Amino acid sequence: MYAVKSLQFLILSLVTSTALAKTITVGIGTSEASRPLHVPLGECTDVDEEEVFTLDLKQPCRAFTGVMCTGRTILLNPGEHTSETPVPVGSLLCE
Numbered sequence: 897m898y899a900v901k902s903l904q905f906l907i908l909s910l911v912t913s914t915a916l917a918k919t920i921t922v923g924i925g926t927s928e929a930s931r932p933l934h935v936p937l938g939e940c941t942d943v944d945e946e947e948v949f950t951l952d953l954k955q956p957c958r959a960f961t962g963v964m965c966t967g968r969t970i971l972l973n974p975g976e977h978t979s980e981t982p983v984p985v986g987s988l989l990c991e
Contacts, residue, residue: 943986
């Protein structure tokens, strides 16, 4: 019985860690607040923020002005990116 429960826990841990490994946390700072945003790797994620002042990235990401990864885009390397004037971020695509 103990071995079965241990095996179930191990499988659940592996599934959870695999799911977590496929997302990253992006820090986003707006005029109202700063918050974490969980972004799946390799998938377009709608952000739909009109006034972004800061993006803190752990992986390279493309920031798009439009939702659904449309509009103007810029590739940002890992690190903190700040702007004195607000920038619209419609969506993100992280590698």
